[in-house]
Amino acid sequence: MSEPLMLFKKPSYPINHSLKDYLERFDRISKVSISYDDLLRFSGSINVYDKDNHDTLWIRVYYTEFERDEIDLTLKKIYSLLHSDGNLGIIKFLNVDSIDYCTFGNSKPFRVKVRNILNDNYTHFYIKKADASRIYGLELEHILSPDKINFLVYDDTLIEEHIMGIPGDAFIKRQLGNCTEIEKAQIAKEFVKFNERCMIRLLGDMRSYNYVIVATHDFDHVVYKIRPIDFDQQCYEGNFKVYRPQFFKENYPMVKLVKEKLQDSSIEQYKDEERAALAKRIHSAENRIKMLLHIMGEDVIAPESHVNQLKLELYRYTNDLNFKRAKSMGKIMSAAFEFVTRNYKNRNLFKT
Template identity: 45%
Template sequence: MIEITKRKNFIPVTDELISYLDQFGRCHALPTTYAELRSFSDSYPHFDKDGNATHWSSVMYPREIQQEIYPKLTSIYSLLRTGDLHAVPHLYVERVDYCEFGNSRPFRIRVVNQYNDNYDHFYVKTADASRVYGLELEHLLSPNRINYLMHRGGTLVEEHIAGIPGDVFMRDYLHRPDLNRVRLAKEFVKFSERCFIRLLGDMRSYNYVVDMTPDFEEVQYRVRAIDFDQQSYEGRKNLYLPQFFKENNLVVQLCSACLNFPTMKQYQEEERSLISRRYLSERQRITALLRCMKGNPVEPFEKVIQLRAELGQYHNTHLFDSCKSMGDIVEKNLEILLGRHLE
């Protein structure tokens, strides 16, 4: 079992990455920023519907600041969802929450439709290059599309990813008799493979969600990452394999009980084939993204040395020896694991 004991260093977004985001419609001038949201005057703990404490606090602003910021937040929500910056009149901000726990120290904005009380959330964070790379790779290589916006001043806006947090799922759903254990185990193997192929780390149980979709006979499951701060940052190979985190022990035990080794290999090959198809359809964009990653080698170089050595040993190859950045390592890992599918 492994642990992450230190916060990762903040990696600034480069001009080259900004140009990439602008080219693909991610860069926008937003009416308010992360720094302005930090001007709250008070906060109080936020509890879930069962009265349990969370890592979030609801924040309060002086009246004049709130009257200025809240309409800007509904405008940002409109831009995120419809591409139009004009605020929808019947939407309003009900609550702004703040979390000190995560690397990005995010704000969570709750937007409500006053006609039917339906609500949605989005997040405002400090932009970090690792996270942007992670969001883009998720959008391009995973079965999920990610909706987010980048402000040139260093603010990142992300949509809410719906699902049951992994730790909550293990606590409240894993023991249920109607759980399709084999289907869940299959999805966790495929999720782990997706993380390792593109080197997304720190997938502890509270950094992903389980999306449950009723099918005509059974429930389908999909595991989705919701935290991308640890995209190709750490030097230890096992940090990119979710099964090595103690927080995932219960679902790892489930996989061991339900799937034999040949079946796990089959699911891994299936996932590599699917990722290869996405890679081929987005090759030009992925190449441009990797060029940005390789041109911004600001991650601690000792981590690059460690990861290239561990991956070289794992794959039994010297192809990683010449890698000088995490971007080089991600590119080489994609080539090795997807190799025969890309021919």
């Protein structure tokens, strides 16, 4: 039996003053006061089951009448900040249908369902304990991905918008087998790109339940994309394999699909396309990324042993001395981005 890639639960790292200043500059600080700990004071709960009557491991929580009124108003204000720049005029049209609490995972988030009473459209957002690693991951995703992410921070509380899509594990189990052969080839292509993207930006633990499959109908076919939804493991683990989704057993059906549907030359082509896209995004947002990576480079978001292990593994993988010289996870991330942008034109970024 193979050794698990991740052995210990990741601790939460505080937000330092420099990161708070950065978040303030880019409008990531909530104007509405909210506390994760306040939501923990629920008075009762029931289990939440899916449509097949399976326990989702979420519980629906309830509060006393006095607390619920105050909490509902705060959550509606948060919704307005996320989706309409704080326009309080929409609050009278909103209803907080449910507040669910996740009983597993690192972040133990609350999931809030807000509905528009005029048309019954609804959306979700999440409230978690703020963690510096997660915030760096969210911000890097916002800058380097074509998909923007709304999130807000208030003291030690993090508010994230919901990322829509089909959970990867559910898609693999229920829908992958029903896809056409052309669709399977397209999904294989996207997994190669996703794997490369996570590796370069050091986003770890992308097991199948930590990403979603987004299906978009385009003329006579469906286009599939893969988006991460959990940013807890940004630049934390020392084992380089943690940042490569291909090595998680939960993703084996995707890896098998790549082997069946893609030739080696196609795999290299798609890797190159993803590196090119990342290099262009890094260049286009150069000042913002430099600012973020400088803060990240001075921050402590992983044990020193993890930093030493990862930088040596990356040095052996790339032969780039900048990795070997890195003194923090942020400096390793800077070295990775410099490596991508410096060597992109040579078409020889990483060993195969």
